[in-house]
Amino acid sequence: MTRSRFDSLAPVNCRPLRGVIFDMDGVLTDTIEFHYQTWQRLADEEGIPFTRQANEALRGLSRRDSLLRILQGRVLPEAKIQELLERKNRYFRSFIDTMTAEYLLPGVQVFLHDLRQAGIKTAVASASQNVYIVIEKLGIASDIDVITNVYDVDRPKPAPDVFLYAAQQLGLGPQDCVVFEDAESGVEAARAAQMRVIGLGDAAQVGAADWVLPGLEGVRWHDVQAKLTPGV
Numbered sequence: 528m529t530r531s532r533f534d535s536l537a538p539v540n541c542r543p544l545r546g547v548i549f550d551m552d553g554v555l556t557d558t559i560e561f562h563y564q565t566w567q568r569l570a571d572e573e574g575i576p577f578t579r580q581a582n583e584a585l586r587g588l589s590r591r592d593s594l595l596r597i598l599q600g601r602v603l604p605e606a607k608i609q610e611l612l613e614r615k616n617r618y619f620r621s622f623i624d625t626m627t628a629e630y631l632l633p634g635v636q637v638f639l640h641d642l643r644q645a646g647i648k649t650a651v652a653s654a655s656q657n658v659y660i661v662i663e664k665l666g667i668a669s670d671i672d673v674i675t676n677v678y679d680v681d682r683p684k685p686a687p688d689v690f691l692y693a694a695q696q697l698g699l700g701p702q703d704c705v706v707f708e709d710a711e712s713g714v715e716a717a718r719a720a721q722m723r724v725i726g727l728g729d730a731a732q733v734g735a736a737d738w739v740l741p742g743l744e745g746v747r748w749h750d751v752q753a754k755l756t757p758g759v
């Protein structure tokens with residue numbers, strides 16, 4: 528049989544991975560509890576019902592989108608919305624002030640080291656406006672090649688924009704990258720970017736990922752590459 532000039536091209540999802548794009552909250556650090564406590568305080572102050580369970584549905588959403596969900600259709604003047612967003616962030620920043628490397632989730636440091644050893648590029652693509660200060664506080668800024676958030680692009684997750692932007696900043700194509708996400712909106716965004724995606728945590732949130740794991744603890748790069756690049 529004659530060889531076609533396409534024979535040497537592996538299918539897109541079989542290309543070896545060259546970059547990892549991390550979501551931050553709930554993947555690298557457990558700020559979800561901080562977000563919960565600050566939203567709960569704000570909701571209590573405003574007399575709006577809110578629960579820990581309701582907070583789960585906010586994973587991955589921007590601060591404004593989270594507030595709109597909490598308001599459940601209540602209409603407020605824009606100035607009041609801005610005041611609530613600023614107050615929420617003020618409460619959240621007082622938690623951030625206490626952060627150190629101890630707030631890294633289990634397995635993160637080892638995995639980042641693994642990636643460096645393997646020559647894999649790394650990015651953080653978050654919905655959080657606080658992404659730079661949190662990464663700094665966690666002490667991992669020098670392990671990450673590109674840090675970005677949804678304010679660098681037009682549309683927040685679940686649109687693919689922030690992941691496509693991160694890949695571009697790394698000098699890679701979407702097919703070269705795998706995303707690690709803990710939120711449904713983030714998995715959806717990675718899929719829309721046509722990237723491979725590993726979901727961390729609850730399958731009810733991240734079941735649409737290519738691979739679902741409890742967290743980064745014990746995860747080694749060669750296992751990820753083998754799982755997501757079959758036959759290469």
Ligand code: BG6
Pocket residue numbers: 551552553559562585586587588589590593616619653654655656657658710
């Ligand atoms: C996401 C979190 O990463 O960032 C959300 O999952 C949070 O819970 C969002 O609301 C926005 O964060 P920030 O720091 O801009 O208020």
Ligand code: MG
Pocket residue numbers: 550551552553554586587708709710713
């Ligand atoms: Mg997250």
